[in-house]
Amino acid sequence: MQLTQQTSPLNTNTNAYTAANPQQEVILGEQALTLTVRCLNFDFIGTNPDESTEDVGTIQVPSNWKPVIQDPATTELLLDFYANTDPPRSSKAMEAIILLCSVRRSLFSCDKEREAFLGRVMTGIRELLKNQTGLQHQDNYHQFCRLLGRIKSNYQLSELVKTEGYLEWLELSASFTTQSIRNWQYSTNSIHYLLALWNRLVAAVPYVRPDTGNKGHVEALQQHVLNVVECYIDSMLGSVETVLRSEGALEDPLEDDGSLMEQMDRLPSICRFQYSAVTNVILGKFDPLLSKYQELMGHLVSSSTDSAPPHIAEQMTILEGQLTWLTYIVGAIVGGHSWSSSKIGDGEETLDASLSKRVLQLAQGIDYRLTSSNGAGKADSKLEMGILYYFQNFRRVYMFMWEQVSFRSSVQIDIRG
Amino acid sequence: MFEHMGLGDHTVVANLIVTKIGKNLKFWPDDHEIIQKTLSLLTDIASGYSSSKLLLTLDTVKYLVSHHTHEEFPFLNVPSNARHRTTFHAILVRLLLSPTGEEKLGINFDQFMEPLIKTMTQLDGLDSSQLRSEAARQPLIGVFRDLRGVAISLHNRKAYSKMFDILEPRHTPLLSKVADLWHEQPDVIISLLRFMQEFCHNKANRVNFDQSSPNGILLFRATSDVVCAFGRRVLANTATPAGDIYKSRYKGISLALSVLNSALGGNYVCFGVFALYNDPALANALDVSLKLALSIPLDHVIAYPKLSKSVFGFIEIMFRNHIKTTLALDTNVFMQLMNAVHEGLQSSDALNGSTCANTVDHLATFYYENNGKDKPEVRNLNNVSYKCRRNRAQVTLQQISNCVIFLFLPFHTALGSSAQSIFKPHGHPLQSTALRSAPKSLGGHASDAESHARQRIQLHGLQRSPDEYAGCGQPGVTERGIQQTARRRESKFGEFESR
Numbered sequence: 001m002q003l004t005q006q007t008s009p010l011n012t013n014t015n016a017y018t019a020a021n022p023q024q025e026v027i028l029g030e031q032a033l034t035l036t037v038r039c040l041n042f043d044f045i046g047t048n049p050d051e052s053t054e055d056v057g058t059i060q061v062p063s064n065w066k067p068v069i070q071d072p073a074t075t076e077l078l079l080d081f082y083a084n085t086d087p088p089r090s091s092k093a094m095e096a097i098i099l100l101c102s103v104r105r106s107l108f109s110c111d112k113e114r115e116a117f118l119g120r121v122m123t124g125i126r127e128l129l130k131n132q133t134g135l136q137h138q139d140n141y142h143q144f145c146r147l148l149g150r151i152k153s154n155y156q157l158s159e160l161v162k163t164e165g166y167l168e169w170l171e172l173s174a175s176f177t178t179q180s181i182r183n184w185q186y187s188t189n190s191i192h193y194l195l196a197l198w199n200r201l202v203a204a205v206p207y208v209r210p211d212t213g214n215k216g217h218v219e220a221l222q223q224h225v226l227n228v229v230e231c232y233i234d235s236m237l238g239s240v241e242t243v244l245r246s247e248g249a250l251e252d253p254l255e256d257d258g259s260l261m262e263q264m265d266r267l268p269s270i271c272r273f274q275y276s277a278v279t280n281v282i283l284g285k286f287d288p289l290l291s292k293y294q295e296l297m298g299h300l301v302s303s304s305t306d307s308a309p310p311h312i313a314e315q316m317t318i319l320e321g322q323l324t325w326l327t328y329i330v331g332a333i334v335g336g337h338s339w340s341s342s343k344i345g346d347g348e349e350t351l352d353a354s355l356s357k358r359v360l361q362l363a364q365g366i367d368y369r370l371t372s373s374n375g376a377g378k379a380d381s382k383l384e385m386g387i388l389y390y391f392q393n394f395r396r397v398y399m400f401m402w403e404q405v406s407f408r409s410s411v412q413i414d415i416r417g
Numbered sequence: 418m419f420e421h422m423g424l425g426d427h428t429v430v431a432n433l434i435v436t437k438i439g440k441n442l443k444f445w446p447d448d449h450e451i452i453q454k455t456l457s458l459l460t461d462i463a464s465g466y467s468s469s470k471l472l473l474t475l476d477t478v479k480y481l482v483s484h485h486t487h488e489e490f491p492f493l494n495v496p497s498n499a500r501h502r503t504t505f506h507a508i509l510v511r512l513l514l515s516p517t518g519e520e521k522l523g524i525n526f527d528q529f530m531e532p533l534i535k536t537m538t539q540l541d542g543l544d545s546s547q548l549r550s551e552a553a554r555q556p557l558i559g560v561f562r563d564l565r566g567v568a569i570s571l572h573n574r575k576a577y578s579k580m581f582d583i584l585e586p587r588h589t590p591l592l593s594k595v596a597d598l599w600h601e602q603p604d605v606i607i608s609l610l611r612f613m614q615e616f617c618h619n620k621a622n623r624v625n626f627d628q629s630s631p632n633g634i635l636l637f638r639a640t641s642d643v644v645c646a647f648g649r650r651v652l653a654n655t656a657t658p659a660g661d662i663y664k665s666r667y668k669g670i671s672l673a674l675s676v677l678n679s680a681l682g683g684n685y686v687c688f689g690v691f692a693l694y695n696d697p698a699l700a701n702a703l704d705v706s707l708k709l710a711l712s713i714p715l716d717h718v719i720a721y722p723k724l725s726k727s728v729f730g731f732i733e734i735m736f737r738n739h740i741k742t743t744l745a746l747d748t749n750v751f752m753q754l755m756n757a758v759h760e761g762l763q764s765s766d767a768l769n770g771s772t773c774a775n776t777v778d779h780l781a782t783f784y785y786e787n788n789g790k791d792k793p794e795v796r797n798l799n800n801v802s803y804k805c806r807r808n809r810a811q812v813t814l815q816q817i818s819n820c821v822i823f824l825f826l827p828f829h830t831a832l833g834s835s836a837q838s839i840f841k842p843h844g845h846p847l848q849s850t851a852l853r854s855a856p857k858s859l860g861g862h863a864s865d866a867e868s869h870a871r872q873r874i875q876l877h878g879l880q881r882s883p884d885e886y887a888g889c890g891q892p893g894v895t896e897r898g899i900q901q902t903a904r905r906r907e908s909k910f911g912e913f914e915s916r
Binding site: 360363364367370371378381384385387388391392394395 | 430433434436437440441444445448450451454455458461462468
């Protein structure tokens, strides 16, 4: 129907470079793309009166659009267009690809067709990732992250796993994620889409038989997830110092409450996938920071941070910022118990306990300093907020147990150290 | 879990958390966000069943409860933390009044209230000029916000009577004095009115005194004093305030009306007593509030949702419980009320529409039950409708009569299924409450009402046959349509008359 009509202008456009004035070509391409995106974005069944969110649900396209959507040429066309143009046109093309990926599953008459479609998209993504085409532009980059986040929500993990080159795709995505996280200054708004991708991949693992599709995908996933988490923690901790050194030029991600909470929401299941390994990573970072902080607090016992000599004050600020990140992360993980999945095994609880112990010690330390200096020795307010966040999560998950604690049999595991 | 943490059992951890909360409140008075998050954490802990029982055993909580003044907790004094004061006190009183709360915390309600009482006694002792000075502002705001917090957590009759005995009669005169002196200062007057609103609100039937106790009447008297003092000052001050008119004027009026709404609708005082013993409290309160309500232009009333809620609520209560007073009003005033109701019926807010529909219901029921009886109110009502007929040129009357005609419409046709179709609401589902009640109240008077209506319609020059009216009532023809037709015919008739 209309979509076929638009793709033909796109076709003629790309095939007839010399036919028209380049200026008109550009405009024509842009208009055709905008029209495509609007058509796909149309609310076919009136489910969503609120158009303010960026996130796309499943698009209920009518069945007579099926031939166009299934046609490999369409995806090829869009990917080509993306590769050959600059933003804003290329990001529109990427948006169109995202919308194509979000069409309802029942559009495809059989599994084979769906798999073929998915395969083409995945190949396209792999090429993009390998060649890093167009990703240096902010707009493209943002849309691409959305695509990665989106691809999992519409297709089951078992299908993804069966596509050709899944492992390669996984590896490329992982390195892309780590790279993005390292460059957090440019990508704060987009990181949570990537985290959402890993979140969904991890959440789907229990439902996929390990022997489907490519061999060893579960182990690969485990490895990559661990890498991603480590990278995330590292770079967030590093961000504190970078922000400080930039002296106001860079925005502190800790202050951006909205995206901070989005990222924290995605973390729990990712971290719990490899809980003991992740805990070790966190503890490895937390303990030295904590002892250093306590040492510095000992020096500054009755004075405020501001009145201390500058390099000590700086150190304190950096330490506090890093501890704030760790507190938020621990708070998110502890609060992220999903009661529907496996019940809290004693193993997990132990890990929760060891993490909580650190945070509580931190809280105690700050408390002590406050009281002994009678209010002058204040920690950074962001750290206080982080601790409150942790308390809220802790209360939500563990406080109801207080009455029953005395009746539970406990396993004596020594977790000190 | 707690053994694994190695810090001690659950009480130790809980103590740690609560101590941290206390320290936050103590040492971060200026940081709005921290105080807010800390208080919400405390509220959550206090609301849980087991966690609140645990809280009662902790020393920190005992400390909080016995030292809840601003010497210990400077955040209470920061003006922007005003609503946090309320939350803070609400939490503490909730813990105190929970079962075994008082014995575990080692302090009883009266001792808890001592600091507040002390402040109030000090304020009582000031004379008018001192009371109105700037130095008194913060203590006044503080004490009212705290009292509101305490009142929020009074969940049963016993607790409420304890608080009532503390306030009355020693401290109630202070309330009306403040209303009188500080009427144009929004921050003070709003904290006072919010406290009164909470205090008069009869939730869970807590405002419930013995048969031999005059407390209900005393409470109403105090409320009436406050509202009258405030209202009189506001009405006298007709200068348009600069700046945000809602904040400086309408918010106070809205709150005053809602205070009176809770008091009138609370079911804890027998209002007939006032007339019997010539106590002007009720009459004054109704009078002042009516003037307040009508002093605001109608489009402003509709524009501000909270204001419209209190104004329409007030009108509805007037018609529900005090219809005699309402009908004794001057015709012009009565017409203004009906005009307001008419506008409210058409508002897009469902709540307002249903309140106004209830108002019309009460009026219609009254008419039905009392038509033909010789009572002063009935005579008043008939006077009103007579005057309506006389002053045909008034537009408001047109609208009112159309309201009334709309009610009488079904009796042009045989009562039955055709009436039901006429009652189909035109996109306003809640108007049907009024419409459904109309046949109930007017049902018994078919012939009477019919002739009445015929008379009225002929008078307004609406010479239509009954069948035409049946057609009019089909969904699609809105009330506005009828109005417009009526107005057109009316203008023609008016022209004819003037020739």
